Every structure is written in structure tokens, then in C-alpha cells.
Amino acid sequence: MRHSARLLSATLLFAVVGPPEGGHYVRALHYVRTLHAQQNFVPKKPTDADWAAVAKLPDFTGVWEATFGGGGRGGRGRAGGAPAFPAGPQLTPAYIEKRRANQAKGAEDSQAANCLPPGMPGIMGQPYPMEFLLTPGLVTIVIEAYSQVRHIYTDGRPLPGDPDPKFFGTSIGRWENGTLVAETVGFSPATDLVANTPHSDKMKIVERFTLADPDTMTIETTVTDPEALTAPYTTTRTLRRHRAWTIAEYICEENNRNSVDQNGKAGINIKK
Amino acid sequence: MNTRRFRELVIGSIVVGGLAIGSVELSAHHSFAAFDMSKEQTITGVVSRFDWTNPHTFIWVDVTNEKGVVETWAIEGMSPNYLGRRGWSKNSVKPGDKITVSIRPLKEGKTGGMFIRAQIGDRVLMPTGAPTDER
Numbered sequence: 395m396r397h398s399a400r401l402l403s404a405t406l407l408f409a410v411v412g413p414p415e416g417g418h419y420v421r422a423l424h425y426v427r428t429l430h431a432q433q434n435f436v437p438k439k440p441t442d443a444d445w446a447a448v449a450k451l452p453d454f455t456g457v458w459e460a461t462f463g464g465g466g467r468g469g470r471g472r473a474g475g476a477p478a479f480p481a482g483p484q485l486t487p488a489y490i491e492k493r494r495a496n497q498a499k500g501a502e503d504s505q506a507a508n509c510l511p512p513g514m515p516g517i518m519g520q521p522y523p524m525e526f527l528l529t530p531g532l533v534t535i536v537i538e539a540y541s542q543v544r545h546i547y548t549d550g551r552p553l554p555g556d557p558d559p560k561f562f563g564t565s566i567g568r569w570e571n572g573t574l575v576a577e578t579v580g581f582s583p584a585t586d587l588v589a590n591t592p593h594s595d596k597m598k599i600v601e602r603f604t605l606a607d608p609d610t611m612t613i614e615t616t617v618t619d620p621e622a623l624t625a626p627y628t629t630t631r632t633l634r635r636h637r638a639w640t641i642a643e644y645i646c647e648e649n650n651r652n653s654v655d656q657n658g659k660a661g662i663n664i665k666k
Numbered sequence: 667m668n669t670r671r672f673r674e675l676v677i678g679s680i681v682v683g684g685l686a687i688g689s690v691e692l693s694a695h696h697s698f699a700a701f702d703m704s705k706e707q708t709i710t711g712v713v714s715r716f717d718w719t720n721p722h723t724f725i726w727v728d729v730t731n732e733k734g735v736v737e738t739w740a741i742e743g744m745s746p747n748y749l750g751r752r753g754w755s756k757n758s759v760k761p762g763d764k765i766t767v768s769i770r771p772l773k774e775g776k777t778g779g780m781f782i783r784a785q786i787g788d789r790v791l792m793p794t795g796a797p798t799d800e801r
Binding site for chain 2: 459502503504506507509521522538636639642643644645646648649650651652654660661662664666
């Protein structure tokens with residue numbers, strides 16, 4: 395409703411004062427269309443056929459945990475002689491400099507020590523399991539680490555043109571021959587591409603979720619960023635399904651005795 | 667040997683073979699900066715409390731030092747979520763248990779450290795291993 399009002403007022407403005415000149419007009423029109431595309435996307439009520447279609451999708455149900463301890467450092471497993479820790483991302487000179495500057499600060503720890511969850515892509519590499527929920531037009535990933543949730547919309551909505559920056563970005567997905575392909579844009583500057591390495595607001599992440607065998611999932615993650623990376627950065631993670639597991643709560647503030655201060659100094663509180 | 671047992675053995679060997687990667691797991695929430703990772707120290711005492719809490723478990727141990735003074739030691743371990751899938755429970759350590767714990771001690775001589783392994787009676791507690799399927 396609010397969106398409709400904004401759309402109407404933008405249209406009225408054009409009618410009264412006339413369209414802005416040249417590029418302004420194109421940008422204004424793009425703004426109105428973007429508003430229309432993202433904010434006004436209302437999923438249809440699922441039909442019986444929509445639910446039946448979910449039953450035909452690959453069985454992602456249940457709780458999955460990364461093998462080899464999760465990592466989050468791009469472990470490719472050992473298959474085919476691939477190295478367990480492949481080369482890191484190929485950074486542009488400007489981002490090599492940013493990483494060097496971050497490393498030079500010598501921070502002993504990251505904000506995770508203060509219970510701030512990592513964003514994408516780091517949140518997908520934690521040593522804790524995650525659960526996949528498939529419903530019409532949506533894949534929900536319940537992430538045990540830091541009790542987080544990701545939503546991947548598969549209902550045909552477009553990616554936002556001017557997304558708000560989020561820790562996990564904004565994700566849409568589609569099914570391609572049994573593989574869930576998720577595209578994510580719009581990441582908070584508080585998140586890292588990899589440790590000590592920031593990303594630009596143009597970072598995009600494509601994840602391909604595939605069942606390698608009935609209880610094994612692979613997630614191939616490709617990060618592109620025209621400002622930070624000279625080449626796509628691809629890592630692959632393998633997860634194993636644990637049918638009997640349930641996702642446990644993870645309230646990081648429950649009894650967090652670790653900390654890091656503004657100067658990057660790590661601390662621990664051992665007062666009983 | 668049935669298939670599942672074999673699979674567990676294989677996974678177990680991979681986990682043991684990948685102990686170096688185990689350190690990556692522990693670093694998920696915080697770094698090792700507070701601990702002296704070059705040292706291993708063993709303390710023996712009596713458990714006064716066991717925090718089965720996120721993001722870390724803590725075993726609180728009363729240790730009598732060489733001067734006869736009782737000191738409180740705080741031993742940080744992995745989370746209940748992680749340990750609970752590897753054979754631990756909230757009852758694995760109880761107040762009153764006589765415990766011997768190996769730790770990476772805190773720097774600056776503070777009375778605490780990071781859990782490596784422990785023994786209570788004839789029970790050995792380890793922080794890692796293959797996850798169990800039942801949980």
C-alpha cells in the first residue's frame with residue numbers, strides 16, 4: 395500500500411512538473427520500475443499444484459553439516475587430487491592494498507568474538523549444521539551458527555536493482571536440472587569477502603546446491619566483484635545429511651566471555 | 667563389519683587425519699589470541715561448576731596451588747551444540763568431580779585456558795571426533 399502511494403506520487407510529480415531532463419529522467423524511471431519490481435512483488439497463494447511441484451524437487455530436507463569441519467576457507471575436499479586449501483581470491487591492486495592495511499592493524503580478533511555474526515559468504519562455512527526448508531517459491535536455510543536464517547526466493551521475483559546492504563544480501567534462486575542456483579547481491583560493508591578483505595557494493599555471489607548422492611550435498615560458491623576481484627573466486631564445500639539431527643539454538647550472548655575491543659585487542663572474562 | 671560401521675570408521679580416520687583443520691573449527695567464534703598456543707599445561711582439581719552454554723562450555727575447577735591456596739580455573743571448551751553431537755552431554759562433567767585437564771593456558775599467568783582433553787576417573791573426554799548420527 396505504501397509502495398503504491400510512492401509509485402502514484404512519483405507518477406503525479408511527473409505529470410505536474412514534467413519529467414526530469416535526460417539522464418535524470420532515465421534514473422527516475424528506473425527508480426520507479428525498481429520500486430515496482432521488488433517492493434510490490436506479492437507471491438501468489440500456493441496451489442495444490444505448487445505444493446505437488448515441491449515434492450518433485452531434489453530432497454534437500456533435513457540437517458546438513460560440512461565435512462572436514464566446515465572450514466569456510468574454501469576447502470575443496472580431497473576428491474580428484476584438488477588441494478584442500480586452494481589459492482585465495484585474486485584481488486585487484488586496490489584491494490590488495492586494503493587487505494594489507496587491515497592486516498597491518500594487527501587486530502587479534504574479529505567482531506565475531508563479540509557475537510556479531512559473520513555475513514555472506516562466511517556464514518555458510520561455520521562448523522555447525524544447517525537445515526533446508528522447501529516451500530512453494532522459497533528455499534529457507536536455517537543456520538545453527540549464531541541462530542541465523544537465509545531466504546532464497548524462487549518465485550520468479552527479480553534481484554533488486556538498488557538493494558539495501560545486508561549481512562546475507564538479498565537472494566533469488568531457480569532450479570536447473572536438480573541444482574538450486576542462488577544469486578545474491580547487496581552486502582553490508584560490515585561483512586568480509588574473506589578474512590581481512592572487504593568487498594565492494596558490486597559483489598555478487600552465485601551458489602549452486604546439488605545432491606552428489608542421496609546424503610551428500612555440494613555447494614559451489616562463486617564470488618564476483620569487478621572492483622575487488624580480477625577473476626571469479628570459486629570454492630566448493632561438501633555437506634553430509636544427518637537425518638536424526640535437529641537444529642539446536644545458538645544464543646551467542648548466553649555466556650560469551652570472549653571479546654575484542656576497538657583497538658582489536660582480544661580479551662576473555664574469567665570471573666566466575 | 668556392516669556398511670555403516672565402516673563408514674563411521676572411514677569418517678573417523680578422516681577426522682583424525684584432519685586434526686589440523688580442527689583448529690579452524692575452534693576459531694569459528696574467536697581467535698586464539700588470549701591463549702598461549704605453544705604451551706600445554708595440565709591441572710588437577712575439583713569441579714565447582716560446568717557451564718553447558720553457548721558459545722562455549724566452561725569447566726570451573728578449584729585447584730590447590732603449591733602454597734596451599736585454592737585458585738579458581740576457567741577452562742573454555744567447544745559449544746554444547748558441537749560437543750553434544752560428539753558424545754558429550756550436560757552431565758559429562760559434574761560439580762565434585764575430581765578432574766585432570768590439559769589446556770592451552772591463558773597468557774599473562776591468568777588461571778584459565780582452552781580445553782584440550784580431560785580425565786575424570788577412567789573416563790577420557792575429547793573435544794573432537796566424528797559426529798554421531800544420533801542427536
